[in-house]
Amino acid sequence: MTAAAERTGTESVTDPIAAAREQVLERGTGLDEEQLLEILRIDDDRIPELLALAHEVRMRWCGPEVEVEGIVSLKTGGCPEDCHFCSQSGQFPSPVRSAWLDIPGLVKAARETVETGASEFCIVAAVRGPDKRLLSQVRDGIKAIREDGNDIQIACSLGMLTQAQVDELVEMGVHRYNHNLETARSHFPNVVTTHSWEERWETLKMVHAAGMEVCCGGIIGMGETIEQRAEFAAQLGELDPHEVPMNFLIPQPGTPYENYEIVEGKDALRTIAAFRLALPRTILRFAGGRELTLGDLGAEQGMLGGINAIIVGNYLTNLGRPAQQDLDMLADLKMPVKALSEHL
Template sequence: MTAAAEIESSPETGEDILAVARRQVLERGAGLSEEQILAVLRLHDDRLEELLSLAHEVRMKWCGPEVEVEGIISLKTGGCPEDCHFCSQSGRFPTPVRSAWLDIPGLVRSARETAETGATEFCIVAAVRGPDTRLLSQVRDGIKAIREDGNDINIACSLGMLTQEQVDELVAMGVHRYNHNLETAKSHFSNVVTTHTWEERWETLRMVGEAGMEVCCGGIIGMGESVEQRAEFAAQLADLGPDECTMNFLIPQPGTPYENYEIVEGKDALRTIAAFRLALPTAIVRFSGGRELTFGDLGTRQGMLGGINAIIVGNYLTNLGRAPSADLDMLDELKMPIKALSDTL
């Protein structure tokens, strides 16, 4: 066996890893193990198209052709006390972002504009360690105003780490899904964040899932992690079993410790997306921050044909995205229908 073949074989059986994935994931719906994910991440570039094709088949069989569209809005921007090294909203770094709050009319207007794109999810995000009384009151008033505006879009939230009481409050408000990213592998987390732990994030996700909200959890690729740690991270997400996995790629932000990090190379990013799909065959896998910078238009199309089945349209929290119409036109050209609101309820 050649060295290349050894790299591309299953660690359990020595069989070609894509043949194993086809049988295990495509046919049975069982995600790859950490060792198997690592073998996929080590595949040579000349097998990338084969890998992407298999990931697309898995997505189509276990999730269907529909694409879930989501918009996000920052209710509270900047001034966060945490030191997440990738984030321009941290108050600990000399970034251009300053603290600001969005008023309720602005929140309602953003939700309306999001619904008009055909999106079924609207995520309210705040740059905080966790929500205080003022923030939860603002979220409550905002959701009430969105409903009074006649908008029945699903409301998601991303408000940091929660207590059980706060989880229960969000459930009572009718929050459909909660986003709280683990960000990276457990073994790498302390290199990315020092003001809280990976375990604290995990505990919030556990409470959210047990309370009946859908769990949205992913992370950021390109923060200095090794390929082994990417495989570790995918396997840890599979253990969590999120309803949705967000795939972000590092945008080096001025003033942060990661401002000079290199952008993830497109082929490497596509290989990672496909590997995560093979680890999470039934989850929503969403294109999120950094895709414009990492992929460009052509790579975005390849990702949509390589395991992705959800997308954020419009701008991100502190970075501009593409015009929603550009993404919607792309989905139309790819003949990928947008998931209807009735299908998400």
């Protein structure tokens, strides 16, 4: 029997949505891998019911507020790793070229992010891990942002870290660190060969132990099976990150995944709901690919299906939609934007 099964004289299996309601909504305990697989196999005609439950879970355990974030690339392109989805890898003939953003540009990006109403600003670099030059740029950038009178919360995504680098980022005042596991452990070797899933996991454990908030998610639609989607959600549940960004593959020219099909909207919505049921108390953030996969109506369905955070504007090398369009959507849905003051 599955974890959702019960005995009533003869063996029977509880409806997975009903079981999730009792376990996740009422008790606040996330679903395990086997239960998540049942959710991901829910019939299409039950997706609205599933989304409604995921929204109830979000409202009960996270509340109605939505965290808004902007991101900027400090160092773009030229990465030595071979992440098959990424146009910033130096190993593929993609059109992205290596470039650095100067400090005034970083300050300007932070200022523009604040103007959208965002409370979070993430500095990203396409690297295996930060060298002294990159960490110096980050330090100078944070100092300049603060001197500009900007007290927005600053996160970083700089690849794999050593303990000394973790400590240095804490000392700089970085409060959240993003490092995505990208996919299930069993599928990772098909996506990246230049480093291991375990190396990423080790960075995340050091970040967590140092007191920074952990931001860790991945990309749906990289050839993983439905079983591996359940595995991935369960592994994130074990990690217990503060935030999980949900990306859907945008096939990039020149990468090994350039001809992959876009995830169907119904599968994207089922996956969003499943991740919420795996992570009832976690910030679940709409990230790259949502416009392509879901469109405007689907984005609203996702916000009513477990999502409680959103990246506004562009996604590094991919264009998003105008920030105001997302803010208008939140206003229409009567979802308040989490204020900066609540983080301080």
